[in-house]
């Protein structure tokens with residue numbers, strides 16, 4: 001049943017997927033947006049005078065996952081400041097807090113792809129989840145274009161599991177994977193893209209910035225200066 005449904009869903013449009021989900025499980029709570037919060041302060045102080053690539057960052061957090069909206073928004077602002085070294089300015093960061101069926105609290109491709117389709121939020125989107133059913137169980141995962149062919153709804157998303165350390169560095173690190181559509185890591189000391197993130201390691205090389213910028217623009221995730 002699950003396998004069949006999986007195949008059937010992949011052949012339908014996003015709109016039909018959303019419709020099919022409403023028919024499923026009449027007793028479970030419906031997906032409902034509780035609130036949207038926008039980061040208000042200037043995100044990259046001192047950078048405003050320079051022409052910058054614009055990034056609209058979307059955060060999605062389900063109630064009951066153990067994540068709280070305000071600290072998540074703060075961490076995302078810090079992550080945006082890390083990306084400013086590549087001349088990227090997060091011109092908006094918007095957090096959507098929602099309620100819904102319990103299964104959406106866990107990262108699991110067959111379920112999470114439906115969540116993404118049903119929410120229909122702008123990309124890139126960073127989801128904050130309670131746990132993961134994927135094995136190995138990473139603290140965070142990035143889904144770019146290259147690793148989303150069998151789950152196109154999830155392209156340009158990041159998934160961060162509760163308990164992840166150094167959340168701001170993790171957000172920035174996973175966003176680099178998405179923006180550059182690459183799983184590449186660096187062994188350079190202090191580099192943001194070391195396999196294990198840490199608070200002090202936030203540097204990106206000119207070559208890394210170049211790849212982020214070129215791929216991000218090509219995929220419509222970064223917009224050139226006005």
Ligand SMILES: [Zn+2]
Nearest residue numbers: 173177185195
């Ligand atoms: Zn990584």
